[in-house]
Every structure is written in C-alpha cells, then in structure tokens.
Amino acid sequence: MARYAQVHGSVALITLTNPPVNALSAAVRHGITETVTRALRDPEVKSVVICGENGVFCGGADIREFAKPMGGPPLVPMIAAIEEGDKPVVAAIEGVALGGGLELALGCHYRIAHTKALVGLPEVTLGLLPAAGGTQRLPRLIGIAPALDLITTGRHVAAQQALKLGIVDQVTDQSTVDVAIQFAKQVVGQPLLPRKLSTQPTPCPPDVDILLEEAMTQVKRRARGAIAPVACVMAVRAAATLPYRAGMQKEQELMATLFRSSQAHALQYCFFAQRAVGRWKLSSGAHSGNSKPRPVSKAAVIGLGTMGRGITVALVKAGIAVVAVETSDKQLQMGKQIVSEMLKREAQKRNETPRLDLIRFTTSMLELKDSDLVIEAVFEDMPLKKQVFKELSSVCKADAFLCTNTSGLDVDELAAVTKTPELVVGMHFFAPAHVMKLLEVVCGSRSSPEAVATAMYLGKRLGKVSVAVGNCPGFVGNRMLRPYLEEANFLLEEGATPELVDGALEEFGFAMGVFRMSDLSGLDVGWRIRKESGLTGPDVDPSDPPRRRQGQRYSPLPDLVCEQGRLGQKNGRGWYLYDKPGGRVATPDPKIHQLLEEYRLKHGIRPRRVDRQEVVERCLFALINEGFRILDDGIAAGPEDIDMIYVFGYGWPRHRGGPMFYAGMVGLPKVLERLEHYWQAHPDVPHLEPSALLRRLVDSGSPPIDTWRDFLQRPHSQL
C-alpha cells in the first residue's frame, strides 16, 4: 500500500497506493511506517519525497475503518516519526491533501503542491477534529485565525491560496513529483529544526484570548447544536495556550469524545449516503451503471418566475447554453433583468465574467427546436402545464428531453399529452434553484432509463445532489412535509404558539422552524393548493364540521391567517410580524396570539401546555412515519435517499443524519411507541397511525438502517 523506490541516486520516493483517493487505511499506514523507516535507515538516502498514486496525494484517514476496531499503526506516532527523522521529507501534493492527508503533509518538512491541488482539514464535516496533530501543527504554521477558519469550517483551499497562507512552500504546474524530487535534493544539509512544526511556538496575536472567545461565539451560533466545531475551537485554543505535547493530549481527549458521538456517526453516514444516492436503480433493472446519459449542450427553460430564473442561472453557471422563454415581452424583460443581475452577482463572487452570452431570451416557443432538454417551470397548475407540454411536444426536436419542475403534480399525466412520454421526467429544483443543492429526479412510469440518467447527470453537472424518486403527489420531500405542517397547526390549536413550535425545531437543529419557513415560502402557495383540493373556500363540503375534512381532522388556522391578508415574509405579515415587507427580522405578533385565543374559544378548545419534546415528537415522528410509507410504496429506493432529500432540500440538521437515520438513532421501538401514543390520542389523524414498515422493522428486532431495504414489500414500486 506504499511503494518504495530510490530515484536520482539519493532520494527515496514513497508512493501511497490505495485508489481512488489513497485513504490512510491500516495497510497504507503500515506501508508508510515501513518505507519511512527504511529510508531513514538507508545511508545512501539523503532525502525523501512522499506522493500519491494516480495524481491524488491523500484523501485522509479511511472513513470506512472508523466503524471497525482500529488496527495497524496509529497515525500520530507515524507522522511524528517522519517529522522527528534527520532527513528532509517533502510532500508532493497533487489532487487533494485532506484531513489525515494534510496532517501527514504537515509532518513532512516541506510541501510542494500542484496548481490544481486542494488542501484542507474537513474532519469537522465528519463530526471529528484533525486528531493526527492537525489542530496543533496548522496554527503553528499559519497562525491562530486562519487555522481556526480552516479547521472549524473544513473548507478546501486551492493551491495558490495555500501558498499565500503558508501551508505549502511552492506551487508548480509541472510534474509535482519531479519538482519535489529536485527540491528534496536541494534542501539536503539545511537546518531541519525550524521545519519541524511541533518544535515551533504558535504565533499568537496579543489579543488571542478575545479572538478565541469571538471564534467560539460565532462557531456556536453557526453550529446549530453540532459539537465538532466547538471541539475544534477548544483544540486550537490548546495550540495557543499549551506546549505542543499538552496540546496533543487535549486534541486526543476531544477526539475521543467526538469519535464515539452519535453526531459523528450521523455525519459519516451522510458522507456515504450522499455518494450512494448517485447510484440509482429502477425496478425495470435499469441503473446508473447500465444507463448512459445523453449530452446536453443546449437547454431551455420555460417560465422566468422565481424557479425558472434560478434554474437558468444554475444552467449558465455550469456553462450550458439556455433558451429562456416567457409569454409576454413585459415578463421577459423583467426576467431578463433579474437573471442578468443574479449572474453578475454570482460571477462577482467568483471573480469571473458573467456568461450572459449563453442565454437567449425569447417569447417564441419556436426557438426551442434545437434544444436537447427543456425544463418547464411555469405556474403550478395542471391544465397550464399540460398545454405547455403539448406545445413542447410539437415544437421540440423528436429526441428532446421534456422535464417538469413541478413540486408535486403527476408527471405521468403530463407525459401522456406528449408524443414522447419516455423522454418526460421530473426535475424538481428547490428555491433558490441556483443555490439549493437538492434535485429530485422524478421517474414517471414511462420515463426511459436514458431520460433518468440524463436528468441525474445534468443535476450533477449543476453541482446538485440528485436523488431519483417515484411519481406520487408531493414525491418524497413535499409528501413528508404535509404531516409535519399539519402537526404544527394542530399544536397551535391545542395551546402552542408559532414561536414555541419554531423554537423547539430550531433547538433540534433546523435552520428555521416550520412557521418561519412557511412565512419565507409564502403562505398563499399552500392556501391556493388547499382551495384547489376543496379543503377550504367555496368547494368545501357544507356537511363537513369546521375542523374536519374528508373524514379527517383539519386545521383551518393557516386559511384564517391568509384571509387576514397575512401572506408571509413578502408582505411583512404572516405567522410573525416582519420589520418590513420582504424583511427577515421576525417578531412574535400579539395579533396572531389573539387570533389563536379567539379560535380556541370559538371551537371550545381548552388550551393546554405543549412542551418542546411533544413538538419534536409530533412533528418529526409524523414526518418519519410518512418516510416509512414512502419506502414501502417504492417512491424512494432506500432510507439514504430520503435522508439526503431532507438534509439538502429541507434544512434537516446534517449532524442528525436525516429523518430515517434519526429514527434509527432514537430507536425504532421508541418511535413506534410514541406514534401509537399520539395516534390513540388523535385517532382522526391518519398520518399518526404507525406505518406497516415501521412495525415490521420493530418486529424484526430493529435492524440497522443499511439492511432496511431487505424489509420492503413493494408490490407496486414507482421507481
């Protein structure tokens, strides 16, 4: 797992060989220990270069080994042996040096990086800290403030910036290994002690205590309950205040706590789940391995509302030419202006020129005739969408993919009005579409493997996490959202306030509670959908009691709020009061409290005390229960798909792994018991009835999440 060669007479070249990213598995650590010992002992060898095979230095510790008992040489003494040796060791960094990979490089005396290389300490994203000396060596090399930034965010740094920060000594666009070998020959005989970071003091500004305190406050605010960023600050504090050996001791202690934490397990699960969802599979047997995407060089977007504008920007950012279509000149000009401004802002952030030349704005559908793929993003209205799809089917070339950005309408119904239903697929983006990482790719019953592969691949090109889902109302994300929203409304009826419910969910880790999120999305969106489905407005069955619809409990509270002209953040009034229309500063509104009191009085509801635990259980267990139903219905392939949808599209805290992972962490018997309890108390709320899959899993002894697929009964899989 590490190859040894003697080159140019006196240089030992050690190559890590563990594709694809040369992770530091036990075998690799063993290989490094053995080859470094050999090099240090060989009198002919005067200096050493360490590099990685296939243009990748090292992606860090082997994350898969974290779940197993540790074997092989530990990293800390292995790296110490390199640093303590009396021969200069040069790290030749190509591709990436991440986590333990960068810590290995920091134990070397010099670092040469290729111009395209990336370095970083992303352990925090896995619920850990850089515990192979990273928290002690990096601050000694680059100072406290930049080290705090890198270690608490885990962000990757490009070679040129790494050079500026002092992480690497030289950047080259030539063969990095050749440059490193020459470099290694030149530095023979130069004093090594100043290059041994563990022997150096940490450069500290005079106000280091204030700096560390401010960093801690900021990190706690951003962490939303995640513990690893906080531990990272504590470890860097140790580098600032303690000698190296004591700092290392602190690093190890903090790591020991993190390593065992449920947050670390959740974050590591997310790492692999994010990659697993790319390997989609349909019940037809088609899968990512046997279905090729077709190239998309010209796309089109129909409708330049909020979603269409974001999708256009996302496509252009990925370098794809776009025809953007609106119905009237006025709408087109408005769309054009906003898209152009968005692109300019995006380009400014990246110090690039905005690629406005890639977009053709038009009101003519005829201009779509050479588009490879069209994304319809018109108003969420089935008759309108059908009309658009009919037209697309007649104007587009015969093999164009026709995609809909619907957030929950029937993709098959749209496909049925086209001449090529096999080329129709859902591409459900999340607002703002150029920012949010999630894409639900909705596979209709007639969508071809090629159409699915193309949409999934296009999502990847746009930098999205694409998840293949089946076709049902709301697909995965929005279908699970419904019980979550309904439980939140019921809790208001029973005695809670919006701020109590939101407080509990934000404490759980959501960026925004359910009512703040609804205000942000606009309350009229759901109101219109409820009117169209006859749940409110003139189409309500007059024989329905006020708080029941279609035989189930229904809360008209959100309708009442809308009837008062409170549409959310956009007009400055929703479940909260905002500083101004479009403003973000939400304050609790006494008028909402009054509305709730009057409502309870009118319906004879005696308010009771609702606590935070009930909020979390009612809202989240109802959502999770729907997730189990979705799995059994074959709308999502596995729990990882659901979890990635919630982490990337709905602000579920990543350190809790996603709803299905969270259910496993809480314990399936407990989730079942609480659902049974709430269902008994509210028998007219069907989404509280425990799902069959949850019962089967509990009956089978609550197996681990990676085996849940074996328990699915899917007579009618939609995938």
Ligand SMILES: CCCCCCC/C=C/C(=O)SCCNC(=O)CCNC(=O)[C@H](O)C(C)(C)COP(=O)(O)OP(=O)(O)OC[C@H]1O[C@@H](n2cnc3c(N)ncnc32)[C@H](O)[C@@H]1OP(=O)(O)O
């Ligand atoms: C108590 C004892 C512990 C002491 C530990 C000391 C402290 C050190 C800790 C660490 O080093 S933790 C690991 C830190 N490193 C990372 O977080 C990097 C993770 N990897 C990536 O970010 C990316 O994979 C990449 C390296 C930038 C490459 O990206 P790319 O898009 O090219 O490929 P991927 O699809 O992401 O990966 C390909 C393949 O490789 C698997 N993989 C990647 N990194 C690791 C790893 N560090 N360990 C194990 N496996 C890794 C990845 O899962 C993919 O495989 P599949 O999942 O598709 O099978």
